Amino acid sequence: MILLGIDTATRVSSVAVVREDGHVLAEATGDARGRGTDLLVLIDRACADAKISPRELDAVAIGAGPGSFTSLRIGMATAKGIAFAAGKPLWAVSSLAALAAEAPAVGDELVAAVLDARRGEVYAGVFGANGIVGQERVLPPDQLGSLGATRFIGDAGAAYPALVALPGAWDRTPTGAAVAQLALAGSRSDVLVTGVPAYIRPAEAEILYPDGVPGALRKRP
Numbered sequence: 001m002i003l004l005g006i007d008t009a010t011r012v013s014s015v016a017v018v019r020e021d022g023h024v025l026a027e028a029t030g031d032a033r034g035r036g037t038d039l040l041v042l043i044d045r046a047c048a049d050a051k052i053s054p055r056e057l058d059a060v061a062i063g064a065g066p067g068s069f070t071s072l073r074i075g076m077a078t079a080k081g082i083a084f085a086a087g088k089p090l091w092a093v094s095s096l097a098a099l100a101a102e103a104p105a106v107g108d109e110l111v112a113a114v115l116d117a118r119r120g121e122v123y124a125g126v127f128g129a130n131g132i133v134g135q136e137r138v139l140p141p142d143q144l145g146s147l148g149a150t151r152f153i154g155d156a157g158a159a160y161p162a163l164v165a166l167p168g169a170w171d172r173t174p175t176g177a178a179v180a181q182l183a184l185a186g187s188r189s190d191v192l193v194t195g196v197p198a199y200i201r202p203a204e205a206e207i208l209y210p211d212g213v214p215g216a217l218r219k220r221p
Contacts (some may be wrong), residue, residue, distance in 0.1 A: 005180025010068025
């Protein structure tokens with residue numbers, strides 16, 4: 001089995017082609033903040049480096065977030081399009097779980113995966129050796145110390161320099177390889193039709209216009 005893994009939750013778009021045994025055949029990354037990186041170009045590059053065509057993929061895995069709303073929508077739509085065109089299943093995993101999988105908890109320790117959520121907040125999930133502890137959440141960065149984690153991993157150190165005092169790696173983002181490996185180890189439920197990004201918090205437009213944007217269709221009750 002050959003799996004395409006994609007994550008677009010952060011400023012870094014990451015793509016990987018991974019074998020069922022977890023071996024990474026090829027990877028490609030790009031800066032998702034500018035217009036110079038096209039996700040389809042990264043996917044094409046990774047497939048070319050792995051010497052396969054998209055039609056030869058057996059499944060597609062997407063990091064469903066939380067993260068940048070726009071980037072998550074682009075990633076989900078692209079993953080669905082590839083899976084649909086190839087007639088293959090789409091698997092979705094948490095981007096925070098994929099991040100935590102790059103520095104797995106050992107024994108009784110807890111690892112917190114943390115991503116910059118902007119607006120003075122971070123997305124966080126706490127993971128032990130057997131998976132997530134509690135729920136993924138959004139909170140102010142100064143509350144991370146209350147999560148009970150012994151190590152941290154994520155990208156929020158650049159936005160909130162005080163966080164680097166907490167033990168861990170503060171310059172990491174989820175990878176397509178980790179998304180694929182986590183999906184291979186999971187339930188492998190096909191979400192081609194039902195899959196949606198995991199935003200956790202409402203979009204700014206939903207907060208400003210709870211009844212729908214003026215001039216647009218009204219939100220259904």
